[in-house]
Amino acid sequence: MWQIEEPPSGFLSDAEKAQVDALFRRLVPSDPLRRIPGAAEAHAVEFLDRLLAMSPATYHEIPSWGILYRQRLAQLDQASQHRYGTPLAGLSDRNMVEFLQFLQAGLLGTASGLGADDQKRFFETLHRHCIQGCVADPRWGGNRDRIIWRWLGYLQPAEEL
Amino acid sequence: MPRIDKPDVIVVGSGAGGGTAARVLTGRGKSVVVFEKGPQRRADDFLPYDELHYQEHKALRPSVQTDPLIYMDPTKGHRATPSEKWWIGNMVGGSTMIWEANLPRYTAEDFSVLTVMRDSPPGTSTVNWPWSYEEFVPHFERAEWEWGVSGKMNQWPAPHQEPSRPGYDYPMPPIRQHASTVFLMQAFQKVGMHPYLSPRGINSRTYNGRPGCPFCGYCQGYGCAVNDRASSTNTVLARALTSGRCDLRPGHCVTRILWKKNGRVRGVEYKAEPNGKPQVMEADTVVVSIQAIESARLFLVSEIPNPNHMIGRYLTYHTKGSAELCFKNQPVWDEGPDRIFQPRTSLGSLQLRDLYVINDPSTYLTKGGKFSIYDPFTIYPVIRLLWGLRLWGKPLQDRMQELRSRGGVSFSFTGETMSTWDNRVELDARTDPWGVPLPRVYYEHHEYDMALSRYALQRVVDVMVAAGGELRRFEPQGRANAGYGHNHGTLRAGTDAGSSVLDTQCQSWDVKGLYVLDAAWMPTAGASNPGLTTIANAYRVAESIP
Numbered sequence: 271m272w273q274i275e276e277p278p279s280g281f282l283s284d285a286e287k288a289q290v291d292a293l294f295r296r297l298v299p300s301d302p303l304r305r306i307p308g309a310a311e312a313h314a315v316e317f318l319d320r321l322l323a324m325s326p327a328t329y330h331e332i333p334s335w336g337i338l339y340r341q342r343l344a345q346l347d348q349a350s351q352h353r354y355g356t357p358l359a360g361l362s363d364r365n366m367v368e369f370l371q372f373l374q375a376g377l378l379g380t381a382s383g384l385g386a387d388d389q390k391r392f393f394e395t396l397h398r399h400c401i402q403g404c405v406a407d408p409r410w411g412g413n414r415d416r417i418i419w420r421w422l423g424y425l426q427p428a429e430e431l
Numbered sequence: 432m433p434r435i436d437k438p439d440v441i442v443v444g445s446g447a448g449g450g451t452a453a454r455v456l457t458g459r460g461k462s463v464v465v466f467e468k469g470p471q472r473r474a475d476d477f478l479p480y481d482e483l484h485y486q487e488h489k490a491l492r493p494s495v496q497t498d499p500l501i502y503m504d505p506t507k508g509h510r511a512t513p514s515e516k517w518w519i520g521n522m523v524g525g526s527t528m529i530w531e532a533n534l535p536r537y538t539a540e541d542f543s544v545l546t547v548m549r550d551s552p553p554g555t556s557t558v559n560w561p562w563s564y565e566e567f568v569p570h571f572e573r574a575e576w577e578w579g580v581s582g583k584m585n586q587w588p589a590p591h592q593e594p595s596r597p598g599y600d601y602p603m604p605p606i607r608q609h610a611s612t613v614f615l616m617q618a619f620q621k622v623g624m625h626p627y628l629s630p631r632g633i634n635s636r637t638y639n640g641r642p643g644c645p646f647c648g649y650c651q652g653y654g655c656a657v658n659d660r661a662s663s664t665n666t667v668l669a670r671a672l673t674s675g676r677c678d679l680r681p682g683h684c685v686t687r688i689l690w691k692k693n694g695r696v697r698g699v700e701y702k703a704e705p706n707g708k709p710q711v712m713e714a715d716t717v718v719v720s721i722q723a724i725e726s727a728r729l730f731l732v733s734e735i736p737n738p739n740h741m742i743g744r745y746l747t748y749h750t751k752g753s754a755e756l757c758f759k760n761q762p763v764w765d766e767g768p769d770r771i772f773q774p775r776t777s778l779g780s781l782q783l784r785d786l787y788v789i790n791d792p793s794t795y796l797t798k799g800g801k802f803s804i805y806d807p808f809t810i811y812p813v814i815r816l817l818w819g820l821r822l823w824g825k826p827l828q829d830r831m832q833e834l835r836s837r838g839g840v841s842f843s844f845t846g847e848t849m850s851t852w853d854n855r856v857e858l859d860a861r862t863d864p865w866g867v868p869l870p871r872v873y874y875e876h877h878e879y880d881m882a883l884s885r886y887a888l889q890r891v892v893d894v895m896v897a898a899g900g901e902l903r904r905f906e907p908q909g910r911a912n913a914g915y916g917h918n919h920g921t922l923r924a925g926t927d928a929g930s931s932v933l934d935t936q937c938q939s940w941d942v943k944g945l946y947v948l949d950a951a952w953m954p955t956a957g958a959s960n961p962g963l964t965t966i967a968n969a970y971r972v973a974e975s976i977p
Contacts, residue, residue: 271475272484297823306828329488330496367824397823405813406483421835424813425648425776427765428835 274328274409281322281336282315288359289343291315296366297400305431307417314403317412321399335395342384342392346373349382435678438464440716440976441699443685443729446525447962448720448948448969450663453671454577455973456718462676464712465668466701468684468721468865469521472528477654482812485653491529493519498869500724501859505875506911511859514872517652518916519722523681524664526722526916527962531651531778532632532660533803534580534963536571536593539564540788540798541957541964544847547788547798552879555849556745558954561926561935568596570967575630576602577670578661578966579638582630592627592784606635606644609780609806610764610772611840618898619783626804629782632661632962641665648776648812684865688717688733688945696944705864716944716976720969723951727856727921728870730932736941741932743856745923747956748874748915750800750846752884752907754892755807756900761838764806779805779841786887787958796883800846800958802891807841807903808834830903840900842891845917846884846908848956849877856921874912884908917961919950937972948972 282290294315300308309315321328322336343358346369350358354365361369372378374393376386384392403412405419413419420429439461442449453463472491484490492515493499499513520526540547542560551557571593574580581603584595605628612628619626636643644659658665671677686709687700698713719726727743735742766774773780786799811819820830859871885907892902925931928940937952939945948969950961957964 271478272481272490274484297827299824299828301828304832306832308828330494370823398818400823401817402483402487402814405817406487407479407481409479409481410483419813422813422831423763423775423835427775428763 275324277320277323279323280316280319282319282339285359286339286343287315287319289347290318290339292359292361292366293370293396294400294403296363296370297397298404307421307431309400309404311414311417312404312412313414314400314412316414317403317406317410318399320411338392338395345382345384349378349384352381353379432672433675433678435462435464436712438462438678438712438714440464440718441466441712441714443699443717443719444525444721444949445523445668445679446520446527446663446720446949447966449718450524450527450666450668450671451574451966451969452718452720452948452973453677454667455970456976457671457674457676459974460676463671464678464680464714465671466683466685466699467523467525467679467681469523469525469681471681472522472524472654474654474656474658477656480647480649480653480656482649482814485649486812487814489515489517491520491522491652491654492517493521498863500914501861501869501871502913503871503873504911504913505873509873511871512913514913516914518914518918519725523679524662524668527662528654528664529652530962532962533960534575534578534630534632535782535801535959536567536967537564537957537959537961537964538593538784538787541955541959542567544798544955549797552849552877555851555877555879557850558925560954561924564594567964567967567971570970571963572599573970574963574966578632578666579603579634579641580630580632580661580963581606581635583628586627587625593630601630603635603638605629606631606633606780607646607771607773607777609777610767611806611838612772612780614761614898615781615804615840619785619894621897622894624783624785624894626781626783628780629803630963634659634661639666646774646777648809650778684867685729686732686865686867688719688729688735688942689713690733690735690942690945694941694943696942702865705866716946718946718948718973718976720948722949723918723921724856724870724872726947726949726951728858728868730922731856731858732867735939735945738941739929741923741930743921744852744854745850745920746854746856746872746874746918747848747850747920747953748912749917749956749958750844750848750876750880750884750908751915752844752846752888753842753904754888754902754906755839755841755904756892756895757833757837757839757903758898758900759837760899763808763834763836764838775809778810779803783891786890789886794886796879796886798847798958799883799887800844802887803843803845805841805843807839810841839903840895842888844884844887845959846880846887847958849879850920850955851875851877872914876908876910876912881908881910917950917956919953919956919961922947922951923954924952925954936975937968946972946976
């Protein structure tokens, strides 16, 4: 039987967490009116914070992801400042959607210090981790209280939340 | 388990072909040593089920860092790209430990493709197999009963099902139907097509001491901790081991086949650990069954005589394709008020072979393929489902809303595939942890494959749209293929030593006593999941090995 690694603490700083949170909230958004849960209710940031603190024995890419996030979040923050005059964590919903569209297409421009391919690749990593944080087994720290599973109807009929 | 140092037969690989060979040969009184590169894994190693651990973090897969194949991508100027061998189960039981156990028989059209295609498309080598479907029937039957296949013969008067002799049927009824089954059958029936409940190496009820499937939702890519899904280890290999004539050696990698100048096999060179000293074991018969790319690699490493330069040539991956539709007026499929249908965590239950042979004057396509029909909501666990959509933000939210509330259907195509000389396995300069050169694979789909995939998908999509479906995904086969689970053909079998690597008993023309029982012997790809036909052939050959 395999056992999940329990890192003593998280990997991200509070400022980085706020940045990831802002990105994740637009990747898998919530809709309070239609009662649709998203990355926020799933605590997808906690998932990433714990995952990045795990060792390569859990998965070989984890150390390189840690370095990647540290670097890229700072670069994205810079790009956000440059483009909108606002730090990444403070972007409005509309601007964040636009920002993510640029990142996905590799069109953030040179102010970020990132080439187009680097931008596209980081978007993929971010997107995938966000989805994992929403619907991986809750033992990994996201999908809190199985919230997305319950809403989606995975392993049980769909629940109205 | 006895310790055997001078066996009658050495078997390399403990999966579909190797396990079956060990079972038959020990049953015939021979002593057998089975070498398996991977470890012994048990139910404990597959629990707790977890998509992130097993699929996203690839806990059971060969590492792409140290043990990849090197794909020479034709769409990127043949740039060497390490590619993950996700279909290789490096463990006792091989890939039968992680397969979906989709076990249809190949049909007469697969055995004799030229009766359907009439001629070989330009640039291909399309040949009939040197055996008939009828010759394989007794071996199919034995495979179905010893491995435990659930299903039902001749459900419809439809063509291209698995024809059987009167009175024969699978040892178990089909697994429970998916809630969409009746709807789909009726929709296809309107245009004269007949999906039917697919044969599966999954117990629909207790069989051979193993329980019926509880529909846990973790199938392909996961070990079956319930033990309801057939594998080499819980069927043939278990029998071989109880014979007292089988010595199974997990964690032992065969690095070379040894042969004598007189054209007979001598045995194998192997290592008991990656940095270990090469050791030698001798035997008059060596059976290799480690999947087609790996077998070709081992032949090349062993410098098996190659007078016609065919070793590694005519590699085929099946032509794939998938399409997905949503039925806006259909509430999400569930197990029904009386729980008579599959729960949401199961796959689906139908397959369709009406396009196995295409009789349509509007196209040049003739030999087609098979569809497996799934529920798009439950075909995979949730991470893969949502990641596969490649959506985010509002569009993702809308699609999730649709998936949780509306029923849909997903088609997965397995099509005939053209054999070409250039699709091949060579050796790379890099080595794996055991010091064996990595396989370097050149692969490019033929125009026929791509046209077929597009055509067949469009045919079923048209039927579904007429039944009220809205298309959500349409992904026909592209030109590049970095690797796909069904791999065959690298060591073609045939009647003529000049145009094949193996004889009709799957024995090397040039090294007597050396047999290959993975799908490398298949002269053409056929158009169904190759597992059962591979197993049936292993029974056929192992019965006749002197």
